[in-house]
Amino acid sequence: MHDHGPLAWSVVPLDLSADPIALTAALVDIPSESRHETRIADEVEAALREQTAGYEIVRDGDAVLARTNFGLPSRVVLAGHLDTVPVADNLPSRFDGDHLFGCGTSDMKSGDAVFLHLAATVTEPTHDITLVFYDCEEIEASANGLGRIQAQLPDWLQADVAILGEPSGGYIEAGCQGTLRVVITASGTRAHSARSWLGDNAIHKLGAVLDRLSGYDARIVDIDGCTYREGLSAVKIEGGVAGNVIPDAAALTVNFRFAPDRSPDDALAHVRQVFDGLDVHLEQTDVAAGALPGLRNPAAAALVAAADGMVRAKYGWTDVARFAALGIPAVNYGPGDPNMAHRRDERVAVAQITAVTDTLRRYLTT
């Protein structure tokens, strides 16, 4: 529980018009581990209410939503989570040469700072803008604030394109690969290994499965200028009874990371085909669809143009897929090296904060 007014938290309110590098540092210095975002949400809400014009603003738990309603031909969502992983003796933030160090500098308060700064300084955008600052991205998916907004305030996520300010090294990272897991089981007949000809060895039958995997030629596919590289890999193997028993069962778990031009059903059909004709049984245990980059959509294409074509495929699964599931092209685009996230020495190159701000300003004003 808290009984502070929005501005009771800090002596100096956030200054959205200040250089987004300074704004990043100010946001980083408000600790906001997941489930403890009330203070930062209060400050973001207060700053948006006082320092932007023409925005409709809504508070939902520890999420803050703001949007223009200028009747422009397209709408862009700028979304960022306000939470961080637990602090690792890396607050307050500190500058060192070209970098700002501290928890959340890369993931993703620099992205939040860029969005907040643009909201305050782009007064005549060419697209309507929806800002979504949300809570609990860094913990279990069921707590994710974006999921709550999707369920309770779905019209706030409607847009022609969604930009998530996650660290992407200044590249537009589009779409994401799907993932499918199958368990391939072989069965046989137990026997004493001294009279092995009386048995039927299930482990040996997996040899043919492994041969197909070693010989598998993974597809590399270009979609909307993004190169996706698929992978079909054994990730677990189980089998065996005892040191003197011909085993009657063995199982191999196989993970297929597939490009988003395949549906989950297509992916399963492909995997079945790879192992076709072998004396094994194949069962799907888990699947998550990928997301197409959707960069041919005009609003997304204009973003790619503004970024001088700095586009690459996204491999991991992110909140981008939530927008893709709503049929909205979505990309990750933010300052910071994704490999720096969650580290004790987390940092962001301040030049990237400036570069992403400049690109998005160009996009939102031309």
Ligand SMILES: [Zn+2]
């Ligand atoms: Zn993040």
